[in-house]
Amino acid sequence: MSDNSGSMRELVAFIAKTLVDRPDEVDVREVEGDQGSVIELKVAEEDLGKVIGKQGRTARALRTILTAASTKLRKRALLEIIE
Numbered sequence: 001m002s003d004n005s006g007s008m009r010e011l012v013a014f015i016a017k018t019l020v021d022r023p024d025e026v027d028v029r030e031v032e033g034d035q036g037s038v039i040e041l042k043v044a045e046e047d048l049g050k051v052i053g054k055q056g057r058t059a060r061a062l063r064t065i066l067t068a069a070s071t072k073l074r075k076r077a078l079l080e081i082i083e
Contacts, residue, residue: 008030016028016043016051019051026042027041029042036078037077040082
């Protein structure tokens with residue numbers, strides 16, 4: 001089961017690293033909870049705007065992709081962007 005969630009974590013990391021200027025500072029962690037997993041994404045401070053996007057569009061798209069992936073794996077996952 002953790003193998004599937006690892007792939008969700010890798011998916012978020014891959015997408016985030018392609019969006020930012022400092023991919024070496026992308027940190028993705030997974031916190032298991034009762035209701036599912038929380039994928040925590042942390043990027044360099046100057047890259048925060050790139051991950052969130054105008055009016056939160058990029059963050060919303062990331063969450064949509066994560067929701068689709070987690071649904072396919074029959075697991076709940078939330079994306080939290082850490083500032």
